[in-house]
Amino acid sequence: MSRVADVKDEARSRLRWFAVHGVVRFFAERGIKIGDPQAKLIADPVTRANPGVVYQEIRDRGKIVKGRVAYLTVDHGLIFDLLRSDDYRTVVVGGNLPKPLRAIERRTRTAALHPLAPPSLLSVEPPSHTRYRKLVSSVFTARAVNAMRDNVQQVADTLLDELVAAGGGTVDIVSSYCAKLPVAVIGDILGVPEADRDKVLEFGELAAPSLDVGLTWSQFREVEQGLEGFDGWLATHIAGLRDNPGDDLMSQLIAASEDGVYLNDRELRATAGLVLAAGFETTVNLLGSGINLLMNNPDQLARLQDDPSLWGTAVDEMLRLESPVQMTARVAKGSVTLEGMDLEAGDLVVCVLAAGNRDPQVFDDADTFDVGRSNANKHLSFSGGRHYCLGAALARAESEVGLRTLFDRFPHLSSAGTGIKRDTRVLHGFRTLPVALGEPATVSA
Known part of the structure; x- marks a missing residue:
């Protein structure tokens, strides 16, 4: 019986991959040959290594460009407005597929939650979104985040003490510091036992490409x-916290x-999973x-x-130049005119946050890293409107404290080789560095 069940599960998974990713990948690979910018962003390894070339192609063609299956924009002002407009809704996994593929996706989906499927905050709109966000905000307050800043400092100091005790030298700073800091902080917030944190890291690494489209079968x-x-x-x-609540924010949310x-x-599960994954992914x-x-x-x-x-x-300048989330998308709720183009209900608009963050109409010398840039905080990296990142303040605090403490402790830190970027398109960062x-x-006592 187990063998039969395994075969059925394999068949169901392959059908789901075909509907959600396989068809998209097939047409994207062909779209590359005719220069479709969206196809390049989905499946072109050259574009993945240097997307700026395609971003400029889109910018040169206007504020909004029509691809084969979606509209794209790299314009800062247009993205800013779209993220706040009530004429658009967020994307739901499988929601924009043709009807036959949508039916396959629905019949083959697993019971596991997906970050782009309800009841995730990323995929719901009011009134559900309003209710979920209000409850999370009642726990995840500015005061609570400020109180966590001391915890961030303690975790950073401890991790750097461990590096010193290990003899320093050459290390992969991602695995030895960048990943450990946010998972420890968000773990404390959500009451995650220390023994489970490596497991959470492993799950997060596996699930990171879940926001992408056109995945290969092995990635899927x-x-x-x-x-x-x-x-x-x-x-x-969550069941354990229900039985034995602590003073963590997850227990308060329950x-x-x-x-x-x-x-x-x-x-x-959807809310805690999103807070945990987003709190970790953005910061690492x-x-x-x-x-x-x-x-x-x-x-x-x-x-x-x-x-x-x-x-x-x-x-903020780091967020602008190297946005941890490269793009997001919105779906037209009804017929609407956008920059002279007529969109119908269900039309998809891809907002390339990373390119909007380098819009030369907004940022002088947009490709230059300037830690004193006066309008660095105008970046779009935390999205906007009702879907503005709940954990933005915490991500900023972790990054500011984490980076300052690292370079205070190791003022001569330098590169020891080329890092490896993550094999994801929506999420952006280093897998190793x-x-x-x-x-x-010397640290004073």
């Missing part, structure tokens, strides 16, 4: 494995209600990219060492 299988494992772990974790209505188990990518920028721009690091008050602006720590600075 890893994503499904990560999502199913993460969902199962979350169910057990107990929170609006007019006597609580989040059910599926809503809790930003830390790695920030370290790389500072190693490659020693003049800017020197400015920060001379004037530490610039660290907050520097983090070798550095030479150099001599540590």
